Amino acid sequence: MNKTYENLVSFLKKAKDKTKVYYKKLRSNDSFNAITGAILAIFIGLLFGVILMVIINPDNAREGISRLFKGYLNDPRGGSIGFAKMLTSATPIIFTGLAVAFAFKTGLFNIGASGQYTVGLFAAALVGILGDKLNSFQWIVAVLAGMASGFIWGAIPGIFKAKYNVHEVITSIMFNYVAMYVVNGLLNSDYLKTKVINGTTNRTIAVDQNARTSYGFFDTMFPNSGLDISIFIALGTAILIYFILNKTVFGRELKSVGLNRDAAKYAGVNEKKSIILSMAISGMLAGLGGALFILGPSVYNLGNVYAVENVIAGAGFDGIPVALLASSNPIGVIFSTMFVAYIEIAGGPMQSVGFVKEIVDIIIAVILYFSAFALIMTQNLDKIGTIFKKVKFKKKKKDDINHLETKAGEN
Amino acid sequence: MAFFISQAMFFIIPLLIVALAGMFSEKSGTVNIALEGLMVIGAFVGTFFVNRMQAIGFLDGAPQFLLIISLLLAGIGGAVFSALLGFLAINMRANQVIGGTALNLLAGALAIFLARQLQENNAVQISYNKEVFRLKSGFLEDIFPNINYIFFDQAYITLYIGIIILIISTIVIYKTKFGLRLSACGEHPEAAQSVGINVYRYRWTGVIISGFLGGLGGLVYALPISVSFEGTVAGYGFLALAVLIFGQWKPMRILLAAIFFGMFKALSVTFFSFDWISNLIEQYESVIPFGTIFRILPYLATMVVLAISSKKSKAPKASGIPFNFKGN
Numbered sequence: 001m002n003k004t005y006e007n008l009v010s011f012l013k014k015a016k017d018k019t020k021v022y023y024k025k026l027r028s029n030d031s032f033n034a035i036t037g038a039i040l041a042i043f044i045g046l047l048f049g050v051i052l053m054v055i056i057n058p059d060n061a062r063e064g065i066s067r068l069f070k071g072y073l074n075d076p077r078g079g080s081i082g083f084a085k086m087l088t089s090a091t092p093i094i095f096t097g098l099a100v101a102f103a104f105k106t107g108l109f110n111i112g113a114s115g116q117y118t119v120g121l122f123a124a125a126l127v128g129i130l131g132d133k134l135n136s137f138q139w140i141v142a143v144l145a146g147m148a149s150g151f152i153w154g155a156i157p158g159i160f161k162a163k164y165n166v167h168e169v170i171t172s173i174m175f176n177y178v179a180m181y182v183v184n185g186l187l188n189s190d191y192l193k194t195k196v197i198n199g200t201t202n203r204t205i206a207v208d209q210n211a212r213t214s215y216g217f218f219d220t221m222f223p224n225s226g227l228d229i230s231i232f233i234a235l236g237t238a239i240l241i242y243f244i245l246n247k248t249v250f251g252r253e254l255k256s257v258g259l260n261r262d263a264a265k266y267a268g269v270n271e272k273k274s275i276i277l278s279m280a281i282s283g284m285l286a287g288l289g290g291a292l293f294i295l296g297p298s299v300y301n302l303g304n305v306y307a308v309e310n311v312i313a314g315a316g317f318d319g320i321p322v323a324l325l326a327s328s329n330p331i332g333v334i335f336s337t338m339f340v341a342y343i344e345i346a347g348g349p350m351q352s353v354g355f356v357k358e359i360v361d362i363i364i365a366v367i368l369y370f371s372a373f374a375l376i377m378t379q380n381l382d383k384i385g386t387i388f389k390k391v392k393f394k395k396k397k398k399d400d401i402n403h404l405e406t407k408a409g410e411n
Numbered sequence: 412m413a414f415f416i417s418q419a420m421f422f423i424i425p426l427l428i429v430a431l432a433g434m435f436s437e438k439s440g441t442v443n444i445a446l447e448g449l450m451v452i453g454a455f456v457g458t459f460f461v462n463r464m465q466a467i468g469f470l471d472g473a474p475q476f477l478l479i480i481s482l483l484l485a486g487i488g489g490a491v492f493s494a495l496l497g498f499l500a501i502n503m504r505a506n507q508v509i510g511g512t513a514l515n516l517l518a519g520a521l522a523i524f525l526a527r528q529l530q531e532n533n534a535v536q537i538s539y540n541k542e543v544f545r546l547k548s549g550f551l552e553d554i555f556p557n558i559n560y561i562f563f564d565q566a567y568i569t570l571y572i573g574i575i576i577l578i579i580s581t582i583v584i585y586k587t588k589f590g591l592r593l594s595a596c597g598e599h600p601e602a603a604q605s606v607g608i609n610v611y612r613y614r615w616t617g618v619i620i621s622g623f624l625g626g627l628g629g630l631v632y633a634l635p636i637s638v639s640f641e642g643t644v645a646g647y648g649f650l651a652l653a654v655l656i657f658g659q660w661k662p663m664r665i666l667l668a669a670i671f672f673g674m675f676k677a678l679s680v681t682f683f684s685f686d687w688i689s690n691l692i693e694q695y696e697s698v699i700p701f702g703t704i705f706r707i708l709p710y711l712a713t714m715v716v717l718a719i720s721s722k723k724s725k726a727p728k729a730s731g732i733p734f735n736f737k738g739n
Contacts, residue, residue: 056528109508164718169444169508170656171717173649174710185703312646321516324509356527361520368513369495373505 034327037374041325042339045367049359057354064355071342074349077225082345084222087231088296090341092117094234095289096319097337098241099154101328103168103282105245107258110279112157112172113286114316115179119153120146120287121294121306121313122183128207128295129196138210139295146291147284153179154283158276168279180312187308197308204294206303213295226299230292235334237285242330254278286316321368340364413557417565418681423673424573425450425632429651430658430665431580432624436493437660438584439617440597440610441500442731444511446625447648448518449489453626454633455522456488457481458640459529461539474543475568478634482572482627489626490619492518497618501611504733515648523642538639544568569631576624581662593617597727600734610734650676653713659725671716675709 026032049068054061067074075082096113103110124146131138157171187197187204198205216229245251256264257274265271293315298304322340326332343364347357429446436443443449460481464470470477492514499510527533548563562570584590595603596613604610625648632647633640654672658665682688682705692701 111512160714160718165721165724166714166717167656167721170649170653171714173646174653174713177646178707178710181703181706185700185706189700190697317516320512324512356524356533358520358524358527362517362524365513365517365520368516369499369510372499372509372513373503376503376505 031327031329031332034329034332034374038325038327038332038336038371041367041371041374044370045363046343048366049363052359052362053355060353060355063353064350067349067353068343068346068360070346070349072345074346081222081225084218084225084227085299086338086341086345088226088228089345090337091230091234091296092289092293092315093318093322093341094238094333094337095292096286096316097322097326097333098238098319098330099282099286099289100319100323101326101330101333102241102245102285103278104323104328105258106254106274106278107261108158108161108168108275108278108282110154110157110172110282110286111169111320112154112175112283112316113319114313115172115176116150116153116283116286117290117293117316118176118179118183118313119290120150121290122186123149123287124211124291125204125207125294125306126192126196128211129205132208132210135210138208139212142207142211142295143288143291146287146294148287150287150290151280151284153287155276155280158279161279162272162275172279176312176316180310184308184310187306198305201305201307202309203305203307206298206305207295211295212297212301212303213292215297224300226296228296230296233288233292237288238330238334241285245330286319289315321364324368325371413560414684415677415681417561419670419673419677420561420566420570421632421635422676423669424570425628425647426651426654426673427666427669428573428576428624428628428631429648430654430669431576431662432489432621432628433652433655434580434584434621434658434660434662434665435593435617435624436496436621437655437727437730438590438597439593439614440600440727440729440732440734441496441614441618441621442507442511443493443496443618443621443625444508444652445493445496445514445518445648446621446651447644447646448511448515449492449622449625450629450632450644450648450651451515451518451522451642452492453485453489453629454640454644455525455537455629455642456626457485457630458537458539458633459526460484461634462537465540465543471543475546478544478568482569482630485630486623486627489624489629490622493618493622493625496622497615500618500733501614504735507731507733519642526642536639536641539634541634541638544634567635569634572627573631577662577666584662589616594727596734597730600729604734604736610736614734650709650713653717656724656726657713657716657720659720660727661725668716672709672713675712679705679709 050065053064053068057064072082072086073079075085096117099113099116100110124142127134127138127142127145131141134141153175156175157168160166160171161168186192193199196204213228213230215227216232218225218227218229243251245255253264253269254274254277256267257269257271257278261271264274290313294304294306296304318340322333322336325336325340344360347360350359351357429450432449433443433446458481461477464477464481470480495517496507496510496514499505500507523535526535526537530537544567546563546566546568548559550559550563552559552564582590584594592603592608593613593616595608596610596617600610603613628651629644632644650672654665654668657671658668682701683692688701695701
């Protein structure tokens with residue numbers, strides 16, 4: 001009896017030590033901390049949104065909040081179609097998110113995904129509309145054109161950074177506006193205006209059937225939801241980027257320049273070339289996103305269009321929160337994009353019960369705000385433990401003192 | 412020409428104020444990418460106040476007084492919003508570029524959200540009558556009609572407020588104990604701490620001043636160029652950041668940089684008012700896309716100038732680096 005008890009105690013003790021070791025290992029794991037931090041930030045952001053909704057419209061809050069959390073399930077054509085629509089809207093954001101994440105991993109902050117997305121979209125649209133002689137190659141050429149123009153547009157801030165030491169945040173932001181004005185100017189030029197623009201709507205016309213992305217088997221699975229094979233290209237690209245960054249010498253070199261430019265230079269890495277290439281590849285990813293967006297068959301095979309307005313593309317900016325929320329992990333980008341798409345798709349249904357859809361944008365911004373110090377928050381989670389220990393310790397000390405005092409009293 | 416200069420003023424003054432806003436923050440050691448967001452918040456608070464007061468006819472007889480009150484409110488709005496940056500950058504020691512980006516996103520969403528929530532029919536636009544705020548003074552009209560046009564007839568009081576802010580900023584940064592200590596916190600916070608300067612407090616003050624000026628600058632930008640505010644300042648905060656870098660964190664050079672960019676920006680909206688450009692356009696319209704060129708010129712000029720001036724950057728050394736006070 002006594003022996004079994006002792007065995008049990010030693011077993012429990014061992015188990016406790018093991019969990020402690022395991023926990024310590026987990027705590028020092030970067031991706032564990034990143035994920036806990038992101039989840040904490042998401043929790044705070046959603047809580048903030050819920051409180052906001054209760055304050056501004058208490059009568060409809062219950063319905064509004066339930067619609068927010070239902071996400072794609074709100075779709076009138078059913079949850080599965082809603083799910084497909086969510087994936088459709090998420091696809092370009094995965095690319096711009098990957099663009100921001102890739103640059104960030106190599107120590108660069110690419111706010112210019114919007115401009116790179118726009119030029120990629122524009123180049124792909126031109127090939128898709130004017131290149132009808134290419135026949136079955138039209139799609140491939142359009143995608144390559146989009147990637148190439150994104151590559152070039154991304155390389156510019158890289159060149160400015162590498163050669164002239166101009167901060168890439170400033171350059172890439174400037175080139176968002178330059179891209180938008182140049183593309184809009186070209187679309188309004190005499191040559192393109194009649195061929196590419198629909199005069200009444202001031203939008204581009206849809207690309208040729210030959211240039212459109214295939215629906216794949218999604219057409220029968222989720223009819224008329226707009227979901228096409230680009231989602232697979234997005235997932236594949238994310239895995240490829242993860243592989244390049246973590247498993248290749250090239251990726252290591254790029255990352256080493258991001259960590260310490262001078263050290264990398266000393267180690268024999270051509271740091272200027274690395275910076276330019278990082279930004280260019282980042283731009284290429286955003287350009288690919290733009291191309292696949294405009295080449296997408298869209299709902300009921302109507303094709304996507306680009307509106308000629310003097311507003312820079314929002315898809316580029318959506319890439320920033322998803323990349324940062326994922327701590328710039330390419331695989332994480334997939335999940336964070338899905339999360340953002342999930343709550344963003346609830347914006348419309350929320351509107352019909354009296355909540356403006358900007359609440360979702362606010363929630364995302366709050367999440368990003370908190371994820372900026374998520375790592376510090378997760379580190380403080382441990383501190384909460386030590387605070388408890390301290391309280392205990394103080395109490396013990398107090399007890400000791402009391403004990404001593406009573407002893408002294410006895411004497 | 413008078414029309415061009417008067418238009419240029421509407422771009423130069425806000426750029427100047429907002430770049431100075433960025434300067435106060437960066438001098439103290441906090442990078443302020445959120446200038447754009449601060450401008451949006453300031454423009455929202457200011458235009459919304461003007462909209463409501465004009466609707467009920469408050470201070471109709473004293474428009475300049477109303478404008479000054481709304482400028483103060485815009486500044487306070489910006490200062491409150493900048494506290495979010497201060498908390499994140501100073502207390503939480505987080506990545507300031509990510510935090511600033513979050514605040515830029517938040518400001519845009521918040522402005523549209525509040526505009527829709529507070530106005531009838533969920534309207535995003537906040538409209539106002541800006542004409543009442545023009546100075547419309549006939550001072551010097553008979554002797555120098557052009558100068559009168561630029562500085563006293565078409566101008567807003569914000570022109571003079573901008574100049575006053577520039578003068579005060581220069582004095583504060585270079586001639587006061589506060590300014591020198593602020594700069595010390597951005598150059599070498601450990602050294603500052605070692606001589607008994609509370610780095611956290613100075614950084615917080617820098618960020619709050621930055622927020623106040625950024626918010627105020629947002630209204631100064633939004634009011635003259637449009638008849639309504641739609642929740643965006645069109646990347647002007649980033650342009651101001653470029654002005655700050657080109658101005659090498661020095662008030663007078665910031666003024667020159669602001670004039671340089673303001674001129675280009677004004678050119679992109681007034682190029683048709685110059686006869687020789689109009690003639691050029693008429694001749695070569697079919698070959699050269701003038702509209703696009705003039706629109707992208709301010710951005711390209713920024714890039715070229717930054718490429719030339721960034722080699723020997725005089726940025727505060729500790730700017731963007733979180734300060735961690737290791738007590739006893």
